[in-house]
Amino acid sequence: MKKIGIIGGGAMGSGIAQVFAQKGHSVALYDTNQEALYRSKQNLAKTFEKLVAKEKYTEDQAQEIQQNIEYVSDLAAFAEVDLMIEAIVENLEIKQAVFKQVEEIVSDTxxxxxxxxSLSIASIASACTKPERVIGIHFFNPAPLMALVEIIPAVQTQEGLAEEIKTLIQSVGKLPVITKDTPGFIVNRVARPFYGEAIRILEEGVADTETIDFAMTSLGGFRMGPFELMDFIGHDVNYRVTESVFEAFFYDPRFKPSFSQKRLFEAGYYGRKSGRGFYNYAEGIEKKAP
Ligand code: NAI
Structure with a gap:
């Protein structure tokens, strides 16, 4: 699998593109939004400026890696790709439409x-004429730094494909685990009550966001507290994941979304990416210890 096509040039798609480009794969990165592609390219250039300054890469290596990524606004570039990874909005119908569209362009193999x-890989695959070639490959944010990758074969996925993907993921320096196609897989399932309980503590007035984040990072050993982490992930993504896991578990109250997060989502206060979430980043007020 030499050539990789990525759909969605946001936080995840850009990071995944970097992961493969760093290991010598040629990558086509597609987005319907030109500005997202422009931002993705600019951010990668800044990242490599820093990596060169830290002597992690030479100037030549940095150039070569960046040139491995082609930013495309036409899916025709996917005719030659061996593996397509979709990283667009967390919405089943939109993902299904994109899989249908891309199947008309890519090769049979x-x-x-x-x-x-969090979404069902079986449902995404059901939109395809060849569902046996569909699989989940779930990177974590930021993809270039996070080692873990969940690999999720659906009931339709052909035998042996998960192992093949596992080898590929190991070859780009990541630590893959194979998990069943259930809502939230491993990490997002365990993480739901973590976020949910933190928000309930906030709503009950037990402590404020700074205190909860401070407790979890300083005393709980987490690198980010729950509110910092939700702001980092983005409430558009995180709220939708909670909603989808709640629905997929037949409305089990353990996974119930909260109104506090729903209101942030509805207001467009997505967190770091929009300048405001549980914390206000736009005014330069970074999260601070209480
Ligand atoms: P994002 O909002 O940063 O980026 C999504 C990108 O997809 C945007 O640039 C948008 O223009 C583009 N897009 C939307 N619809 C499209 C379409 N029909 N065709 C082509 N491009 C389209 O979102 P993010 O955070 O990168 O998430 C993407 C996916 O990755 C979601 O499924 C999310 O659940 C998953 N994910 C997110 C993580 C996170 O921490 N943000 C972690 C792991 C997975």
Whole structure:
């Protein structure tokens, strides 16, 4: 699998593109939004400026890696890809439409993967004429730094494909685990009560966001507290994942979304990416210890 096609040039798609480009794969990164592609390219250039300054890469290596990524606004570039990874909005109908569309362009042997955090891979595959080539490959944010990758074969996925993907993921320096196609897989399932309980503590007035984050990072050993982490992930993504896991578990109250997060989502206060979430980043007020 030499050539990788990625759909969605946001936080995840850009990071995944970097992961493969760093290991010598040629990558086509597609987005319907030109500005997202422009931002993705600019951010990668800044990242490599820093990596060169830290002497992690030479100037030549940095150039070569960046040139491995082609930013495309036409899916025709996917005719030659061996593996497509979709990293667009967390919405089943939109993902299904994209898989249908891409299947008309890619070769018969191309593998189709979704980076979904929580949606059913079986449902995504059901939109395809060759569902046996569909699989979940779930990277974590930021993809270049996080080692873990969940690999999720659906009931339709052909025998042996998960192992093949596992080898590929290991070859780009990541630590893959194979998990069943259940809502939230491993990490996002365990993480739901973590976020949910933190928000309930906030709503009950037990402590404020700074205190809860401070307790979890300083005393709980987490690198980020729950509110910092939700702001980092983005409430558009995180709220949708909670909603989808709640629904997929037949409305089990353990996974119930909260109104506090729903209101942030509805207001467009997505967190770091929009300048405001539980914390206000736009005014330069970074999260601070209480
Ligand atoms: P994002 O909002 O940063 O980026 C999504 C990108 O997809 C945007 O640039 C948008 O223009 C593009 N897009 C939307 N619809 C499209 C379409 N039909 N065709 C082509 N491009 C389209 O979102 P993010 O955070 O990168 O998430 C993407 C996926 O990865 C979601 O399924 C999410 O659940 C999953 N994910 C997110 C993580 C996170 O921490 N943000 C972690 C792991 C997985």
């Amino acid at each position: 191309c593998i189709l993967a979704s980076n979904t955090s």
